[in-house]
Amino acid sequence: MNGTRPVIVVGSGPTGLLLAGDLAAAGVPVTLVEKRPHRISNLSRAFAVHARTLEQLDARGLADELEAVGQPLERLGLFGRLTVDLGALPSRFNHLLVVPQYEVEKVLERRAVKAGVEFRYETEVTGLAQGAGGGADPDDGVSVEVRGPGGETATLRAAYVVGADGMRSTVREAIGLPFPGRSVIRSVVLADVRLAEPPETLLTVNAVGDAFAFLAPFGDGYHRVIGWHRGRNVPDSEPLDLDEIKEITRLALGRDFGMRDARWMSRFHSDERQAPAYRVGRVFLAGDAAHVHTPAGGQGMNTGLQDAANLSWKLAAVLHGHAGPELLDTYQAERHPVGRSVLRSSGGLVRLAMAKRPWALALRAGITTVLDHVGPARRRAAGQVTGIGYRYPAPRGAHRLTGTRVPDVALAGGGRLYEALRGCRFVLITPGASPEPTPEATDRLAVERWASGRRTAVLVRPDGYVAWAADVADAAETEAAVAAHVG
Known part of the structure; x- marks a missing residue:
């Protein structure tokens, strides 16, 4: 063409x-x-930059630069007592990066x-x-x-x-x-403000009654405030002043932290569409x-x-x-x-955050209790919010690892997987003591060995997901897998 x-x-x-x-x-x-x-x-x-996104940025050599200017947060508060503990994430980035x-x-x-x-x-x-x-x-x-x-x-x-x-x-x-979809929340207010009394927590978020508010730092002396009040359902074009933002913040967070010097204010609505x-x-x-x-x-x-x-x-x-x-x-x-x-x-979270009816409040309390005390549910919630818990469909009969995300595993020789992925390459990881010959490395394929004693052979796609795996694979099978996926 x-x-x-x-x-x-x-x-x-x-x-x-x-x-x-x-x-x-x-x-x-x-x-x-x-x-x-x-x-x-x-x-x-x-x-918020979550763990899975940081891993993708790491595969491009960009994550450390953002880590240097952002602030890590190991616990993500959603509403009331409900928090997601990120410190135990199976990732090099076991936190949310506020940037x-x-x-x-x-x-x-x-x-x-x-x-x-x-x-x-x-x-x-x-x-x-x-x-x-x-x-x-x-x-x-x-x-x-x-x-x-x-x-x-x-x-x-x-x-x-x-x-x-x-x-x-x-x-x-x-x-x-x-x-298709709909507007879920109307008349959300945003502003960049200075605070006379900065909050004690890095991210401050809460919902009380009809009001919701969120505060996050820019790092330049200003904070972004996002607020919403159930009773203030007006068009996006409705004029907005700092007093309205202060009032919503006081209702949701208990005080307005001495907001002043707004450099920007706006009103918008939040949609759910796909x-x-x-x-x-x-x-x-x-x-x-x-x-x-x-x-x-x-x-x-x-x-x-x-x-x-x-x-x-x-x-x-x-x-x-x-x-x-x-x-x-x-x-x-x-x-x-x-x-x-x-x-x-995300829609479920916002509905629970703004729960008002007794049955909804009881549901929120129940979910909070489950996440606080049931490990698998807590890990699943953390994996979903951070993106590391998703897996892609695999062909019938494929190895159980096919389609799963690969964490930043250590490689023989002192390297790690997400460094080896740089350059939009596949990475073939083979057992360290494998007697079988392996395909030669090319500009599209890096060939590595596990630093551990793991016996599984794994072909990792450029986006960090498993393309093919085998618990026991001879040279011909490995070559065929590389040819099929790498070309």
Whole structure:
């Protein structure tokens, strides 16, 4: 396809930046289209980077940089006595990292620029059309109509397009996908304020009666406050002043901490929505373009980043000819159920937090008791909120580890798995004393041995999940597995 970019990514939020950076780092030319001017905004809402996202960032050499500017939190308070203990997570990152979204965007943008992503800011997508046959023919592509900063129009061509352009996705609309769901909470208030008396805890959150409030530090002397009052159900356009925010905070948290000097205030509503499909032909959706959730548990940005980590290596493998187009079908199969699960869990949390009726309060008390005293339930809740507990579907008859996340295990020679994953590579880990010959390492495959005495052979995908495993595998079987998955 002459004059065609392999991939166009629409939207330069965290999801789009990670995806575009991955593709460029894997040698895939990619254009990132963004309708906003070039700037990193400090008005974004996300403050939590969970363990699974930190692991994905670690596989790109970025996690330690964020750890240096963020603040770790080992216990995540959700409401009342209900907390999720993160200190026991089976991860190098056994905590939640409190760091504003703009810090995440900074490191992802620097990586994308260094990798060679072509950025087109102030460029708005106005239309999109797939080739004859809906993109099924390998010679087909996608035409993207755009309008530039001066109002000029152009048509860009790509083999694949990824819409990471948020809740009001132009890409999703262009491919005719609905976005079913509803607004769960209306008239949520946000503000960046200084506090005369900073709270004792890093994240402060509580709900009392009809009021909910959340406080988190920016690290620059300001705090983000998010509040909601059941009785204040007004349109997003309704004027907002600091007195309203103070009142909600006092009701939910007992005091307003001497709020002053608001540099920004806004009102918004929180939706629960999910597209029925994440792919139509050669067009994919990721992040908020595919799913939006309530803020409870801080899972929104994290889920989008994990979408990007799942899709990027698959697109690169197909475009480089290492895998057939059918690999791209697994993006829907693996990520759509996760998005649905996050939708349910975050929605359940916010409903329990705002419980008012006696039966709902009793349910909340029961759930709190179970999580406080039942270890498996507590671990499952922590795995779901942090993302480390999800596994992907495996083919019938596959090894029990297939589709599971691999923790950052130690490797022989002093290395660790997530360092070996850097460079969008598969990693084959074999028993340390295995007499069988192993495949040679390539730019797409790192061959390692367990530092422990483990006997299982495991082929780890670039996103840190098991592609293949065998308790006992000879050289021919291992070679066949590598050929099937790595190409």
